[in-house]
Amino acid sequence: xxxxxxxxxxxxxxxxxxxxxxxxxxxxxxxxxxxxxxxxxxxxxxxxxxxxxxxxxxxxxxxxxxxxxxxxxxxxxxxxxxxxxxxxxxxxxxxxxxxxxxxxxxxxxxxxxxxxxxxxxxxxxxxxxxxxxxxxxxxxxxxxxxxxxxxxxxxxxxxxxxxxxxxxxxxxxxxxxxxxxxxxxxxxxxxxxxxxxxxxxxxxxxxxxxxxxxxxxxxxxxx
Amino acid sequence: xxxxxxxxxxxxxxxxxxxxxxxxxxxxxxxxxxxxxxxxxxxxxxxxxxxxxxxxxxxxxxxxxxxxxxxxxxxxxxxxxxxxxxxxxxxxxxxxxxxxxxxxxxxxxxxxxxxxxxxxxxxxxxxxxxxxxxxxxxxxxxxxxxxxxxxxxxxxxxxxxxxxxxxxxxxxxxxxxxxxxxxxxxxxxxxxxxxxxxxxxxxxxxxxxxxxxxxxxxxxxxxxxxxx
Amino acid sequence: xxxxxxxxxxxxxxxxxxxxxxxxxxxxxxxxxxxxxxxxxxxxxxxxxxxxxxxxxxxxxxxxxxxxxxxxxxxxxxxxxxxxxxxxxxxxxxxxxxxxxxxxxxxxxxxxxxxxxxxxxxxxxxxxxxxxxxxxxxxxxxxxxxxxxxxxxxxxxxxxxxxxxxxxxxxxxxxxxxxxxxxxxxxxxxxxxxxxxxxxxxxxxxxxxxxxxxxxxxxxxxxxxxxxxxxxxxxxxxxxxx
Numbered sequence: 301x302x303x304x305x306x307x308x309x310x311x312x313x314x315x316x317x318x319x320x321x322x323x324x325x326x327x328x329x330x331x332x333x334x335x336x337x338x339x340x341x342x343x344x345x346x347x348x349x350x351x352x353x354x355x356x357x358x359x360x361x362x363x364x365x366x367x368x369x370x371x372x373x374x375x376x377x378x379x380x381x382x383x384x385x386x387x388x389x390x391x392x393x394x395x396x397x398x399x400x401x402x403x404x405x406x407x408x409x410x411x412x413x414x415x416x417x418x419x420x421x422x423x424x425x426x427x428x429x430x431x432x433x434x435x436x437x438x439x440x441x442x443x444x445x446x447x448x449x450x451x452x453x454x455x456x457x458x459x460x461x462x463x464x465x466x467x468x469x470x471x472x473x474x475x476x477x478x479x480x481x482x483x484x485x486x487x488x489x490x491x492x493x494x495x496x497x498x499x500x501x502x503x504x505x506x507x508x509x510x511x512x513x514x515x516x517x518x519x520x521x522x523x
Numbered sequence: 524x525x526x527x528x529x530x531x532x533x534x535x536x537x538x539x540x541x542x543x544x545x546x547x548x549x550x551x552x553x554x555x556x557x558x559x560x561x562x563x564x565x566x567x568x569x570x571x572x573x574x575x576x577x578x579x580x581x582x583x584x585x586x587x588x589x590x591x592x593x594x595x596x597x598x599x600x601x602x603x604x605x606x607x608x609x610x611x612x613x614x615x616x617x618x619x620x621x622x623x624x625x626x627x628x629x630x631x632x633x634x635x636x637x638x639x640x641x642x643x644x645x646x647x648x649x650x651x652x653x654x655x656x657x658x659x660x661x662x663x664x665x666x667x668x669x670x671x672x673x674x675x676x677x678x679x680x681x682x683x684x685x686x687x688x689x690x691x692x693x694x695x696x697x698x699x700x701x702x703x704x705x706x707x708x709x710x711x712x713x714x715x716x717x718x719x720x721x722x723x724x725x726x727x728x729x730x731x732x733x734x735x736x737x738x739x740x741x742x743x744x745x746x747x748x749x750x751x
Numbered sequence: 752x753x754x755x756x757x758x759x760x761x762x763x764x765x766x767x768x769x770x771x772x773x774x775x776x777x778x779x780x781x782x783x784x785x786x787x788x789x790x791x792x793x794x795x796x797x798x799x800x801x802x803x804x805x806x807x808x809x810x811x812x813x814x815x816x817x818x819x820x821x822x823x824x825x826x827x828x829x830x831x832x833x834x835x836x837x838x839x840x841x842x843x844x845x846x847x848x849x850x851x852x853x854x855x856x857x858x859x860x861x862x863x864x865x866x867x868x869x870x871x872x873x874x875x876x877x878x879x880x881x882x883x884x885x886x887x888x889x890x891x892x893x894x895x896x897x898x899x900x901x902x903x904x905x906x907x908x909x910x911x912x913x914x915x916x917x918x919x920x921x922x923x924x925x926x927x928x929x930x931x932x933x934x935x936x937x938x939x940x941x942x943x944x945x946x947x948x949x950x951x952x953x954x955x956x957x958x959x960x961x962x963x964x965x966x967x968x969x970x971x972x973x974x975x976x977x978x979x980x981x982x983x984x985x986x987x988x989x990x991x992x993x
Contacts, residue, residue, distance in 0.1 A: 306628035310614070310621075317616045317653075377612035381669075383578055385629035386602030448903070452896055456886035466883065466900070469876035470907060473914035480918055501914055512906060516899045519819055523579050523892070540890040540993065541971065541985065 303387040307395035312402070314372065321368050322406050325361040329411040332357040333418045343420070350421040351482035355475055358404070358411060358438070363464050365403045366446040369396055370454040383521065393447060393517040401443035408435055423492070427485035430494035434481045437502035441474035444509045451520045477501040527590055529554050529677055529706045530575065534584030537570055544570045546730040547584065552708070552723055554676075557701060559717035559738075560710045562727035562750050568710040569608075571727070572679045575708060576606045588677070602630060605675030607683060607699065611666040613654045619665045620650040623672060630673035640668040645694055660691045667695040680709040684716060714743040726750040755961040766955045770948040773941070781941040790854035793847050795941055799949040800844035801870060805908055807837030807953060808877060812905015815898035827894040828992045830901050832960045834880050836953055841874050865919040869912045876904055885990035894992060968993060 315321055336353050337343075345353055373379045382392055412431070416424045424431070445467060453463035481498030484490060530552040537545040545567045552558050560568045573579045574586060580594035587593070588600045613622045623637045641647050644664040654662060663686060670678070678699055687695065697703060701720055711717045717724060718738040726734040728750040777795045811834035818826035848870065852861050862868060883900060887893040971993075974983045986993055 303629060306625060310617070310625045313621065314614060314616050372614065376614050377610040378614070380578065380606070380608075380610065381612040381626065382629065384576060384601065384604070384606055385626075386598065386631075387629060452883070452900065455892060455896070456883065457888065458882075458886045462879070462883055462886055465879045466876075469872055469879070470903070472872055473911055476914055476918050497917065501917065505910065505914070508906070508910065512903055516819075516902060519895055519899050522895065523573075541975070541983075 301391075301394075303385075303391035304394040304398070307382070307392060308398050311395065311399040315399075315403075321365050322403060325364050325403065325407045326410045328361045328364060329357050329407065330414050330418070332360055333414060337419065344422075345419050345486075346422050347487045348479070348483035350419065350486040351479045353419065354412075354415055354482060355438075355479040357415070358407065358435075358442075359468075359471070359475065361407050361411065362400075362404060362442045362446060363467070365400055365407075366442075366450045366467060367453075367460050367463055369400060369447065369450040371459075374454045379521070383523075389518045389521050390514055392521065393451075393513055396450070397443040397447040397513075400446050401439050404439040404442050405436075408432075408439070421486040422488045423486055423490045427490055427492045430485055430492055431482060434478055434485075434494055434499065434502065437499065437506060438474055438478040440506040441471065441502065441509065444506065444513050445470050445474070448509075448513050448517070448520075451517070474502060474505050477505065527554070528552060528587075529556075529589060530558070530708070531587040532584070533586075535571075535574065535581050535586055536583035537567075537574060537579065538582050544730050545574075545727075548725070548727075548730075548732050548735075549584075550723065550725060550732070550735050552706065554706050555704055556706060556722040557720055558708045558723045558725060559721035560708065560725045560727060561712070561714055561717055561746065562710075566727040566750065567730045568727060569681055572606070572608070572681055572708065572710060575677070576604055576679055577601050578606075602673060603676045604679060605670040605673065605677070606679045606681075607666060607670040607686070608679075608681040609686060611654075611662050612669060613662065613665060615655040616653055618651045618653055619646055619657070619661075619668075622654060622665065623668060626669055626672055632673050636672060636674075640672055643698060644668045660688050663687050663691045664695060667691075667698055671698050676706060678703075678705050678707045680707060682710055682712065684711065684713065714746040718743060718746065755958050755965060759955070759958050759962065762951065762955050762958065766948070766951040769944065769951050773945040773948040776941040776944055781938055782935070790851065793851045793854070795945045797844055797847035797851055798942070799946040800840050800847060801866075802946060803949045803953050804837040804841035804844055805870075805873070806950075807833050807840065808873065808908050809905045811837065812901045812903075812908075815901030815905070818894065818898040819902070824894065824992060827898060828961055828964055829957075830898060831884075831992050832957050832964070834877060834901060836957050836960070838874070838877050838880075840949075840953060841870070841877075845870060845874060863919065865916045866912070869915040872911055872915070873908055876907065880904070881990045885988065888988060890993060893990075964991065 333353070336345075336357070340349070373382070383389075412435075415421070449463050449467035449470065452466065453459050456462045477498045481495050481502070484495065485492065528551045530550070532551070533549050535545055535548040536543065548571065550558070560571060562568050570579065574581060574593070575588065577588070577593060577597040577600065585592060589603060591600050613619075614625075617625070620637065620641065623641065624634060627634060627637050638647075641650050644667055646661060646664055646668065649657060649661060654665065657665070667687075680699060683699065684692070699705075699707070701707075709717075709720070718741060721738050724734065724736060724738050724741070724746070725732055726746060726749045733749045734746070773795070777792055781792065781795070783789065783791075811830050814826050814830035814833055818824075818830060845867075848867050849859050852864070852867065853859050880897065880900065884893050884897050887896055971983060
């Protein structure tokens, strides 16, 4: 755990220094809302459509972070430095998934208010706690699958291409659950309480993928 | 422990796809000794170093480090090896001190040691500048600091002469040179320098050991002809 | 003699016999469906293809796991061939499914049939397997990463089906009855024979592919041994295990 927090601290320090990833994610989210506005030609979105727009926007922005996650390690020798140290190798998984989770939360701090502002879905304030709960579970899925996919992609030649095409199908169950869970929250007269079915699906999907990642990650780090 | 051999290789073999990069290499290296590995580019020098650093696993034959067989017990000996390669292994956006602190945390080394090595390589004044902004010689010195931070008992030096300019080289000599007393494996293109420093010489040609033995009675040209 | 070549002739004959018998049953024995007519018979092709290919994907994952555990290259080859074959079979399966959808509902694609949708997602995922392998040049790393990916994807298959099924809100008359429990006698026999035939076909083709690959590897190895490393031109980038 100490190792994982050392790596996480280092990653957050680099991000604070360079401000490469998070501001780009913010910008991409806002631009995507604008594109959706023109694409759908609607001033407001509600219900399942609103859920879809929000989910897809978060997904695109997440792809940015996923692509960058291991690049510094690969290009500046971070893998070697880590592999030479007498530490548990799964620490890298925990650290990177933690970093990606933090990036997603930072993204949502801007993306959700911007969504409310630009696309004005109904009942957002009322349903906010439920919405945030669903997003938090979705962030875990992004974090685990994103780290896994990024670790694979960083050693390939077509790095930025392989990441998304592998990651998107693997994320699909989580995206389905997120969008379907949020849909009923953003309609007029919504009860504001989240669907237990989709929360359970998200939580289980997170758990299964986390277990798989923990079991398999070491194999990705060997040379 | 001091009398035991630090490195024992027996028939060490490593492939890359269909190519055999190292073929049947055998040698033993005692504590405090220096092994010089010579060979052309692509002869397998860097691969050998990476196997000794526990980054690669042998495909055939055996490699024993500090009495522990690799790769099964790699985790035991990993922290006792220091690697100084072509890459500095430093994050360009962090400062020298921040980089060393990160490595210190990975290796469970106290932060006082960070200050100690910074002083030893003469980088205390520029320790808080991002590595991006440092000159090549300074980066090299920081790299040496990184490699010796955890007081490794075995130093692996990949072409140290070409990666350190003369001024930096002199400064770090007590840390990574013969005088440090540490067991060392260094690769080189220069037979003359190798003969001067080494207790044991390995000449690799096409992955095979063209010569394994002491440098006595060898002159640089004969040595070069063995592997060139 | 490679272990994959053992029993190959017997297996080929068994496959040929079973598939022929199944086809005869499909065309001459199984009754015509009252609602959909002749086109319904594509069910006997589509469903077995789907079942066999999905099992093949999961096998690919299992073989990948064996490779990670043992490090023996033969498991990587089995994993690759299983996924490769399953991809071919599943493209056949989805085309058959599309034809059936057109015949049953008038559209080439329907979102209301969750099994078909899950099937598409799984195919899209496994389409990335070969590009992934191709983009990793180091053969050992390629095999290892492919195995890790195969394990995750193999686990993904059942999960994906469950989640997509949960998301289907329409109560659609289930034409696809994979259990075959509600089928009348003659249809049942035809279906199971068809399933057996396609499973045997899968196994046979897989053995052929593995035998061919092994022969190629062995030939190259012998040539290198006899003629020296330099005489044999390197393979270059390849997605398949070598």
